[in-house]
Amino acid sequence: MLGEHIVIKLVYCIAKRDDVDLADFYRIWLEEHGPLVKSLASDLQAVKYVQSHTILPQVNQMFKGARDGLGDPFEGITEVWWESEEDLTQALQTPEGLRAAARLVEDESRIIDFAKSRVFMTEEHTIF
Template sequence: VSPEEFYRYWLEEHGPKVRSVAKALNAVKYIQSHTVLPERNQALQESRGLEPPYDGITEVWYPSPGEPREEVSAEERQAAAKLLFDDESRFIDFSRSRVFMTEEHVIFDYTEGTNA
């Protein structure tokens, strides 16, 4: 699949599927960050001996990771996870992907004008 088709599918097809099951997954925010500036990425790779970049990053935000919503059944959560896994299997090479949980620590954020 071409990069253009990959990004189009991820944004226009997969993104709405994630939105449709957000409540079942207890997700409160979903962000896709698509890789840009290929020439700059390549220059950084070559100058620092780095591996090629990923095609992008997905962030899924939860209010309390690991605490499912009580109003959503386990079956609903499992069905939502299966729907996304099946769809992701169409356009993601899992053998070259990474999944991990993080906790955000904001050091500064000038976008909101709160740390000026």
């Protein structure tokens, strides 16, 4: 289960496909993709999954204006936590984990522009 210190986290900065309506994107991501991720969590040994949907466009524009060269915001981010690097590595070496990962990529391809999105692994350092 989720402990006090989670060692590893995937951060996925998501840009929607141009041919997907914004309202449809958020609905599909939250109501269809989210439950799919939850159903596959044990196969991936993931202990937490969070979607953060972008809001407050006027504030986002203010941030962009104050930082020369800053690009447009992503539609949101996904975060997925594992208790350890070993849990993640082990999950991606099992047939169930590999099937789950492939199923998620397949589902994401319906709404996410992979070329404009970014995904990377992180280690959290809580400041406050």
